[in-house]
Amino acid sequence: MPVEYDTVIIGAGPAGLAAAEELGRHSKKVLLVEKNSRIGPKVCAGGISPGITKHGFSLDFPHRVITSIIINTPGKIHRISLPEPFLIIADREIFGQYQLKRVLRYDVDILTGAFVKKIASNHIILDDRRIEFKYLIGADGSVSVVRKHLGLKTQKYGLTYQYRLPVTSEFFQLFFDRRFFGTGYGWSVPHDNYTFTGMGEARGEHLKVNIKQRCREWCNRQSYDLAGATAEAWPINYDYRGWQYDNIFLTGDAAGLASGLTGIGIYNALVSGLEVARKIINPDYACPEIKKILRQKKYHDRLLELLQAHRGMINLYHRILLSMTGNAFLKKKLVDFLF
Numbered sequence: 001m002p003v004e005y006d007t008v009i010i011g012a013g014p015a016g017l018a019a020a021e022e023l024g025r026h027s028k029k030v031l032l033v034e035k036n037s038r039i040g041p042k043v044c045a046g047g048i049s050p051g052i053t054k055h056g057f058s059l060d061f062p063h064r065v066i067t068s069i070i071i072n073t074p075g076k077i078h079r080i081s082l083p084e085p086f087l088i089i090a091d092r093e094i095f096g097q098y099q100l101k102r103v104l105r106y107d108v109d110i111l112t113g114a115f116v117k118k119i120a121s122n123h124i125i126l127d128d129r130r131i132e133f134k135y136l137i138g139a140d141g142s143v144s145v146v147r148k149h150l151g152l153k154t155q156k157y158g159l160t161y162q163y164r165l166p167v168t169s170e171f172f173q174l175f176f177d178r179r180f181f182g183t184g185y186g187w188s189v190p191h192d193n194y195t196f197t198g199m200g201e202a203r204g205e206h207l208k209v210n211i212k213q214r215c216r217e218w219c220n221r222q223s224y225d226l227a228g229a230t231a232e233a234w235p236i237n238y239d240y241r242g243w244q245y246d247n248i249f250l251t252g253d254a255a256g257l258a259s260g261l262t263g264i265g266i267y268n269a270l271v272s273g274l275e276v277a278r279k280i281i282n283p284d285y286a287c288p289e290i291k292k293i294l295r296q297k298k299y300h301d302r303l304l305e306l307l308q309a310h311r312g313m314i315n316l317y318h319r320i321l322l323s324m325t326g327n328a329f330l331k332k333k334l335v336d337f338l339f
């Protein structure tokens, strides 16, 4: 006998968990399928926009509040304080478990350690079981099987490489250097008992050395001790082509909703998960928050294309960013634009 659900969600990252919570809250019969045995861990630096509180998420999970930033450009260090917290930092496992706890308040079925490979228009096949759905949500990240099923290509994606260093640090730092990072950037993101140090860039930067080697060389130059560090890498899909395909929806990185310019995607994943759930609950719902995300993303991705086409402008772009931080009004606008 096939099992039937109103909605099957593939992937229990921020997008899938947000959708599961919203659908569960409205008493929909939901199955959330996750390939990993534990919900939460994901290659990510863990910077989250405090804007998530506007969407019903509380901040009652362990996190660090970032109110200042150090921006490193060749030969110069810029210390910038921000009037209000512009970012919180959370371990992705802790954040995933926080979201899971919220989902568990409702009657949502969850399958972990279950890798979905086969999808059809009204069912998935999982370990020879046929699971039928009225709606399917692809929340399965940058290498999405749902996106593949829909025949959508992913040509625009970011490459990343980061080390988890077993040391604590105080400062949130960004690094701009055209020769090293192209249009991308480096980061040092402090967590409670480790620090992520890494770099990201849009595919097609054509820098001479591959990202893995460059990241190692950069860490050596910064005198970061890589003994005991673990390395990780994962793509970031920012190739947006749509989010609704009849009864199949894409959210977060599966939809390519991350920013090409910053690589930031957690906020967009959470909010798109919520919005898609609302659309399933009420098909007339207009999804205004997805429209907002797409507007901001359009500006980010166009700016990235401009910089990629005119590489001589990258330094100028960094100078403009830094000069904006000298004025309180412009600094706020910049934070709103980027995060």
Ligand SMILES: Cc1cc2nc3c(=O)[nH]c(=O)nc-3n(C[C@H](O)[C@H](O)[C@H](O)COP(=O)(O)OP(=O)(O)OC[C@H]3O[C@@H](n4cnc5c(N)ncnc54)[C@H](O)[C@@H]3O)c2cc1C
Residues within 6 Å of the ligand: 010, 011, 012, 013, 014, 015, 016, 033, 034, 035, 036, 040, 042, 043, 044, 045, 046, 047, 048, 049, 114, 115, 116, 117, 139, 140, 141, 142, 143, 144, 145, 160, 161, 162, 198, 233, 234, 235, 236, 251, 252, 253, 254, 258, 263, 264, 265, 266, 267, 269
């Ligand atoms: C190095 C790096 C650093 C980053 N730093 C930041 C940052 O600081 N701030 C920020 O906002 N964004 C950051 N991002 C981007 C951010 O991680 C993603 O945008 C965000 O995780 C997207 O959420 P999601 O729910 O769409 O997908 P994901 O978080 O990728 O979740 C997808 C889930 O689906 C599961 N899954 C995948 N395929 C299947 C399958 N076939 N069957 C079952 N389950 C499946 C996966 O196991 C995973 O749990 C970073 C990304 C990288 C690579």
